[in-house]
Amino acid sequence: MNVSRRRAAAAVLALPAVLALPGAHAALPVGASAPDFTAEAALAGKTFTFSLAESLKKGPVVLYFYPRAFTSGCTVEAHAFAEATPVFEALGATVIGMSNDDIATLQKFSVEACRNRFAVAADAGARVMKAYDATMWVKRDMADRVSYAISPQGKVLAVYSSLNPDGHVGAMLKAVENWKRTQPARP
Numbered sequence: 001m002n003v004s005r006r007r008a009a010a011a012v013l014a015l016p017a018v019l020a021l022p023g024a025h026a027a028l029p030v031g032a033s034a035p036d037f038t039a040e041a042a043l044a045g046k047t048f049t050f051s052l053a054e055s056l057k058k059g060p061v062v063l064y065f066y067p068r069a070f071t072s073g074c075t076v077e078a079h080a081f082a083e084a085t086p087v088f089e090a091l092g093a094t095v096i097g098m099s100n101d102d103i104a105t106l107q108k109f110s111v112e113a114c115r116n117r118f119a120v121a122a123d124a125g126a127r128v129m130k131a132y133d134a135t136m137w138v139k140r141d142m143a144d145r146v147s148y149a150i151s152p153q154g155k156v157l158a159v160y161s162s163l164n165p166d167g168h169v170g171a172m173l174k175a176v177e178n179w180k181r182t183q184p185a186r187p
Contacts, residue, residue: 027132027133027134027146027148027159027161028132028133028148028156028159029156029159030156030157030158030159031155031156032155032156033154033155033156034052034063034132034148034150034154034155034156035128035131035132036052036053036154037051037052037127037128037131038050038051038052039098039121039122039123039128040103040121040122041096041106041119041120041121041122042103042106042107042109042110042119042120042121042122043110043114043116043118043119043120044110044111044116045107045108045110045111045116046107047103047107048119050096050119050121052150052154053154055094055096056150056151056152056153056154057152058092058094058152059091059092059093059094059152060091060092060093060094060149060150060151060152060157060176060179061093061094061095061096061149061150062081062088062093062094062095062096062147062148062149062150062172062176063096063097063098063132063147063148063150064077064081064095064096064097064098064145064146064147064148064168064172065097065098065099065129065132065134065143065144065145065146065147066078066097066098066099066143066145066165067099067136067142067143067144067145068099068101068142069099069101069105069106069108069109069113069120070105070108070109070112070113073145073163073164073165074099074113074165075113076165076166077097077145077165077168077169078097078109078113078114078120079113079115080165080166080168080169081095081097081114081117081118081168081169082113082114082115082117082118083169084169084173085117085118086117087173088172088173088176091176091177091180092180093149093176094118095117095118095119096118096119096120096121097114097118097119097120097121098120098121098122098123098128098129098143099120099122099123099142099143100122100123100124100125100126100129100141100142100143101120101122102122102124103122106120106121106122123143125141126140126141126142126143129143129144132146132148133146134146144161144163145161145162145163145164145165145168146159146160146161147159147160147161147168147171147172149172149175149176149179151179157175157176157178157179158171158172158174158175160172
């Protein structure tokens with residue numbers, strides 16, 4: 001058997017092993033109950049305690065997980081959420097990002113990348129990430145790039161999972177707009 005045929009045969013034999021590896025992220029499904037949490041967070045460089053339950057009393061919450069502050073993809077995503085935050089707010093939604101960065105890093109990130117428009121929370125120990133099934137399968141203490149829209153009733157309205165930072169804001173905006181259309185008009 002020649003070298004190229006041996007390589008091809010080896011590739012075919014290895015295919016089942018590759019297919020057995022975890023592929024697309026298995027985030028919480030639409031309709032699932034969103035795990036409640038509180039976390040130390042930063043907005044415009046100031047720290048506070050973020051409470052999902054308290055935020056849901058005001059309207060839906062867009063919770064997005066990202067791997068690490070100040071990396072290129074995470075900064076792009078933060079800028080996109082910052083630009084869209086006024087639209088989310090007009091729809092009654094709160095935006096919060098989450099990673100396992102320390103709070104000092106997130107204080108700076110909340111100013112520089114988030115442009116003082118939305119909060120970012122620290123998830124030391126990856127407790128919240130694990131509850132939302134939003135950890136990287138190769139590094140379980142680091143967030144994968146997963147976004148959730150959560151209804152005021154605490155149910156997952158939409159999930160978007162992609163390491164590419166593009167698409168998260170649009171998917172979450174569409175979910176919140178769809179939710180808003182189903183709500184009765186207020187007098």
